Amino acid sequence: MNRRLAEWKLEFDRIWSAHAPDYGEAVTLAQLIADCAEDEALRQAAAQALPILRCAAQDSTDHATCVAARRRISVIREVMAALTAPQFGRRSALPKSLTPEERSRQLLGLPLDRRLSESEIHRAYKLLAKRTHPDAGGSEEAFLRISAAHEALMKERRMPPRH
Known part of the structure; x- marks a missing residue:
């Protein structure tokens, strides 16, 4: 597992588990992931989360925005969990190419x-x-x-x- 990916996962887990998540920190981390993650799905999840995380980072956000931001954080966490989970079975099998x-x-x-x-x-x-x-x-x-x-x-x- 990539060391940087493991660090990002720990940071997002910490943000997620906080009673009042620091959305400003989540924006910084999501921007970093969107810019330099190796996995396309992870980059895409982070890039798609950025607008709502930026809205949630503002002081005058409503509850619905915060709920949507937490959902986006959970999507990023799910992608990272899939990337860091142990792979059993057909490890070296190439993914099926799309038509x-x-x-x-x-x-x-x-x-x-x-x-x-x-x-x-x-x-x-x-x-x-x-x-x-x-x-x-x-x-x-x-x-x-x-x-x-x-x-x-x-x-x-x-x-x-x-x-």
Whole structure:
């Protein structure tokens, strides 16, 4: 186990177990993890937690914000627990590679386990497009990636079923 990961885990466990968590410290730690963690899932969990943790770190926060911040801290702790748990069995087995459709679904934040309607795909695309469009402060590369994923999923839905 990575020593830095173990230290981060201990710090988040300490923050979590405090009666009144220090959300300012949680913001600092989450930012550090989002910037330099090796695991993509951990970086993503920390980055997604940052906005609510910053809100909770302000002095005039309401109870609902603090509850949401604690939930985000628990998500980060769960990811770290999964990364630090002993691995038994197929340790060296490579993870199953995703199909192009699964990659597109993952990019748009859609479930992998069921058939999706065109409206579900389009709604997920529109939500992401609002944030990633270059005119809204996003990057052109990210916008092009989600546009390609949207187009691939919509094209697949329009194709007649194979028998």
